[in-house]
Amino acid sequence: MIPYGKQTISQADIDAVVDALSSDFITQGPKVGEFEQAVANKVGAAFGVAANSATSSLHLACLALGLSASKRLWTSPNTFVASANCGLYCGAEVDFVDIDPDTYNLCPKKLEEKLIAAEQANQLPDVLVAVHMCGQSCDMAAIGRLAKQYGFRVIEDASHAIGGTYQGEYVGNCQHSDITVFSFHPVKIVTTAEGGMAVTNDTELAKAMENLRSHGITRDPAELKDVNQGAWYYEQHALGFNYRMTDLQAALGVSQLTRLDEFVERRNQLAQRYNEKLASLTLTTPTLLNDCNSAWHLYVIQLEDPSCRRRVFDTMREQGIGVHVHYIPVHTQPYYQALGFDWGQFPFAEDYYQAALSLPLFFDMTDDEQDQVVATLSEAISAAQDAR
Template identity: 55%
Template sequence: MTKKTMITIPYARQEINEADIDAVVSVLKSEFLTQGSIVSAFEKSVADYCDAKHAISVNSATSALHIACLALGVGKGDIVWTSPITFVASANCALYCGAEIDFVDIDPYTYNLSVECLSKKLELAEKNGKLPKVLIPVHLCGQSPDMASIYALSKKYGFKIIEDASHAIGGKYKGELIGNCRYSHITVFSFHPVKIITTGEGGMLLTNQSSICKSISLFRSHGITSERADMLQKPAKEIWNYQQIELGFNYRMSDIHAALGLSQMKRLDEFVTKRHIIANNYDQLLSNLPIFTPFQNKDSYSSYHLYLIRLKLHEITKSQKQVYEDLRNNGIMVNLHYIPVYRQPYYKRKGFKVGYCPNAESYFSEVLTLPMYPALEKTEQDHVIKILSKVLEK
C-alpha cells in the first residue's frame, strides 16, 4: 500500500517570474555588477512610488536600521525605544551605536506600538530625565501604527522617528503610501525573500531631508566621499580623488540585487492586492473557529506581509504550542511573529524581565502566523483551514 504524500505549505514564499530572471541575467551580462545605473533606477522607482524625495538602497534592512540611527546622531548615552513585538534588528540597531534600548508595550488590537503606553512612558521619562533620542515604531504585518499621534508626541517631547516599515511597502496610512516620511525622519523597507517584494537580500531608506540622505550615503559606503566640496583636506600637489570623512560600512546594494527589485516593483500593487484577497478569504473561512482574526485600523491599508491569528485558548483543549506542533506535523508550516525581543537571552542579560510589557506577553502566548504569499492557491488555503479546524477540535 502506497503511503500518501503529505502536502507541505510554507508560511511564506517569494514569487519570481521570467521577467525577474531576465532582469538579473541582463545585469550579469553588463559591465557593472556592483553599483551601476540599475541601483540608481531602483532607488528612483521606490522614491517615486512612495512620494519621498530620497531613497538609498542597502544590503539589508538591518543595515538600513543601523545607519538610520547613525544618521540621526544616535550614540553612547542616548536611549532608543521600539516595540517588543518585532524582529530583533529593530532593537539591535541602537546597541550597534552604543546607545541603550527600551520597549513600549503594544496595542492589544493592532499589535503595533501603543500610543497610550507611549504617552504614559514619555511623561514618566521626562520627569526622570530619560527621554528617548529616537523612537522606532514598527509596521507589524504591513499595517501602519498611528503615525500622526506618534508624530505629535515627537514634537512635544523632542525625539526623532525611524519607521521600521520592513513589512509595509505597498501599504497605506490615511490614504497615502507608507514611505513618504510625512510623520518621520526616515522610513526603512526590507526586501528579504519573504517580504512583499524581494531583491534576494536588501533594504531601502527613504527620507525627505537632504542632509540625512547625505549622511546615510556616507555611512553606507565606508564613510567615503568623492565630492570635492565635502573633502576635509585639499592638497595642491597630491591626488585625492576620494576621502574617508566618517567611519562607515560596506552596506551597498549591487546592481544584480537592484535589477530583481526594479523588476518586482512592476508587480508590487498586484502582490498587495493578491494578499488582500487571501486575507479576506481567511477572515471569512476562520469566522466560526475559536480564534481572533487580524484587526484592521480604518486609517490603515495593510500590505499584509503576515496573517496572524490569536487562539481563544479558553475555548480549546490544546495549548498554543500543541496547536503549533500539530499544524507543522500536518504540513502547515505556521510560524510565530514574534517572541518579545526583551525575552531573548541576550536582552534578559541586560536586565529585562518576563512580563515587562503585559500586552506583548498576552499576544506572545496566543499568536500564530498562517501561510500568506501571493502564489497561495485557494485550494491550498482551504487545506490550511481544514487542518486547522481538525487541530482545534475538542
C-alpha cells in the same frame, strides 16, 4: 509543505538579473540608483538609500540621526530583534513600549504614558523605532505629534509594509517621521534576495546614510578637504561600513516593484478570505485601523486558548502547513534579559506572543491551498482541545 511565506519570481525578474549580470556593473552601479529612485517615487519620498539588508538600513538610519552612547532608543517589543539591536549597535540604551493588543503595533497611549514618566525622570528617548507589524502602519499621526511635543526623532520600521497605506498615502512618505526603512527579504512583499532601503525627505540624512553605507568614504569634489589631487583620490570622513546593495539585487528590485500593487492586492484578497473562513473558529483574526490598508506581509491569528498553541503548531507542521510564530518579545531574549529586562514588563506583547500563530500568506498561494490551511487548522484546534 505550504510555507508561511515565499518569493514570487517571474521570467521578467530573471531576465532583469541576467541583463544586469551581462552589463559592466554587477556590484554598485546605475541599477542601484534606479531602484532607489523608483522606490522613493512609489512611496512619495524624496530620497532612497539602498543597503544590503533592512537591518543595515536601520543601523544607518540611527547613525544618521545621531544616535550614540548616552542616548536612548525606544521600540516595540513585538518585532524582530533588529528593530532594537540597531540602537545597541550605536552604543545607545534601548527600551520598549508595549503594544496595542488589537493591532499588535506600538500603542500611542502607552507611549504617551511612558514619555510623561520619562520626562519627569529626565530620560526621554532620542529615537523611536515604530514597527509596522504584519504590514499595517502604526498610528503615525499620533506618534508624530508626540515626537514634536517631546523632541525625539522617528524611524518607521516598515520592513513588513511596503505597498501598505496610511490615511490614503503610501507608507514611506515620511510625513510623520524622519526615515522609513523597508525590507526586501524573500518572504517580504517584494524581494531583492537580501536587501533593504531607507527613504527620507531630508537631504542631509540621505547624504549621511549614503556616506556611512560605503565605509564613510566620499569622492564628491564638493566634500573633499583636499581638492588638488587626481581622479583616484577619495577621503574617509566617518567610520562607515560596507552595507552596499549590488546592481544584481537592484535589478531584481526594479522588476519586482512594477508588480507591488498586484502583490498587495492579492495579499488583501487572501487576508479577507481568511477573515471569512476563520470566523467560526475559536480564535481572533487581525484588526485593521479604519485609515490603514495593510500590505499583509503576515497574517497572525490569536488562539482563544494559548495552552493549545504548541499542539496546534506541531500538528499543522506535521500536516505540511508551514505555520510560524511572529515574534518572541525582544525583551525576553536571553541577551536582553542580561541587560535587565524580564517577563512581565510589557504584558500586552507577552500575552499576544503566547497566543500568536502566523498562517501561510504569499502572492502565489491558491484558494485551494488556503482552504487546506483552514481545514487543517480547524482539525488541529479541535484535536488540541480534546486532548486537554
